[in-house]
Amino acid sequence: MSKKKKSAPLVLTALFASLISAGCFIQIPLPGGVPVAIQDMLAMLSGMILGPLYGTGAVVIFLVLGCIGLPVFTGKAGVQVILAGPTGGFLIGYLLGALAAGLVLAALLPLGRKHSPAAVYVVITIAALIATFILFACGIVRFMQLTGYGFGKTMAAVLVPFIPGNIVKLILMVMLTKKFRPIVSAYIRQD
DSSP, X not given: OOHHHHHHHHHHHHHHHHHHHHGGGSEEOOTTSOOXXXXXXXXXXXXXXXXXXXXXXXXXXXXXXXXXXXSOSSSOOSHHHHHTSXXXXXXXXXXXHHHHHHHHHHXXXXXXXXXXXXXXXXXXXXXXXXXXXXXXXXXXXXXXXXXXXXXXXXXXXXXXXXXXXXXXXXXXXXXXXXXXXXXXXXXXXXX
């Protein structure tokens, strides 16, 4: 195996970590103060496209960069965002969502095998929904712990305003994963 082929997974992992980091600069402000950003979509895509190992690795790199003070988190930088901030649960959700999506696709849609187009779309959609559910579950639980808000008030603050944007993100994740997962897998597989 060539040196290029061996380093491709690491290069792709670093690339996705960079994309997730850059995602904090692409956001739509909302009246509640928490913007709609594409960072969560990019984190989940890393697991869906790169797989559970390299995709989760990309999110870990992103989180480390934020914890050492680089301005890669939406809003603030630093470890206090993860440990003490009300949106810290979402950052943990990035990691767990990427891992879950990668595992679902690896188990239900193994690369190198033929799958019907309908099955591919269904499995990718399931992986995206599971990742999104995990992301919001982590975020909602942490938000409730730190703010003392009840379930209804928390849902109104951190879920309901983001539903339209997340529907668009889910559609994009499915389309992008369908297109790029087979291409990227040729560089990640260590045959």
